[in-house]
Amino acid sequence: MQLPLPQSNKSIALCSLAVSVVALGLKYAAYALSGSVALYSDAVETIINVVSAIGGLWALSVAARPADHNHTYGHYKAEYLSAVAEGSLVLVTAFVIGREAVEGLLHPHPVSASYLGILLNAAATVVNLIWGLTLVHAGRARRSPALQAGGQHVLSDVWTGVGLVAGLLLIPLTGWMWLDAALAGLIALNVLRVGWEMMRESIAGLMDEAPAPETLDDIRDIIATNGRGAIEAHDIRTRIVGAVTFLEFHLVVPGSMTVEEAHEICDRIEAGLRSKMGDTLVHIHVEPDNMAKHEGIVFWPRPATESASR
Structure with missing residues (x-):
């Protein structure tokens, strides 16, 4: 009760x-x-x-x-x-x-x-x-x-x-x-x-201990779902302080992508995180494709520019 x-x-x-x-x-x-x-x-x-x-x-x-x-x-x-x-x-x-x-x-x-x-x-x-x-x-x-x-x-x-x-x-x-x-x-x-x-x-x-593995999996799923157009997301770090989630990661995009297009992807990811995680402060560091580490979240399908270069 x-x-x-x-x-x-x-x-x-x-x-x-x-x-x-x-x-x-x-x-x-x-x-x-x-x-x-x-x-x-x-x-x-x-x-x-x-x-x-x-x-x-x-x-x-x-x-x-x-x-x-x-x-x-x-x-x-x-x-x-x-x-x-x-x-x-x-x-x-x-x-x-x-x-x-x-x-x-x-x-x-x-x-x-x-x-x-x-x-x-x-x-x-x-x-x-x-x-x-x-x-x-x-x-x-x-x-x-x-x-x-x-x-x-x-x-x-x-x-x-x-x-x-x-x-x-x-x-x-x-x-x-x-x-x-x-x-x-x-x-x-x-x-x-x-x-x-x-x-x-x-x-x-x-001490900013990392959240439970289940929470990290949810965050990764949200980024993967809303990151269409990017190449990968890596170095994901997060901490939860009371009711607020602090999150930062690197987002690799094609070198030919404009700043406006990259910004739209970031906005989409942030909106998805806030809709599922509540009050969230997100810091995304955008990088060109030559900075890819081939780890973390690799988006699929890959951007057309990357597919054409292969």
């Missing part, structure tokens, strides 16, 4: 902040009713969700700014900075929760497994599930690292919530007081995993 979303990423971030505050209220109430260290750990993690939502709102606001004389390629990487900061906060949260778990294992105390508290935590879990799926879907559709990171973080809470509800229901049945602290320890490990994945993906974006 997914919720209908506002048009702007900034509005989505505001909704995310509101959802995080609601989930925090539910989880803190659940902890207050039970005194459970596991529910306390879950509430602490949700505080980080609120802080992360504020950071995501800032990052999306900065990323939406147009290019200026100090940032001629735009401000898109602000989203990656936000995701790295969020991942760092998640890692810190994992260690805080882990410390509470160790303390609970060393000094276990009775837990009032209030069914109302468990119900409140379950309600927060359902809220997180719906909103987390919505954020991840929106982040992928809009190619927004900040929204995807926020969605993954929220979804990590879902598995935590499911485990907590199941575990806390077992405590009164088994009498295992240590189970509360053990659940907190599992939460810490899950939070640690999510934080590491968020930081790894965001740092890869900051």
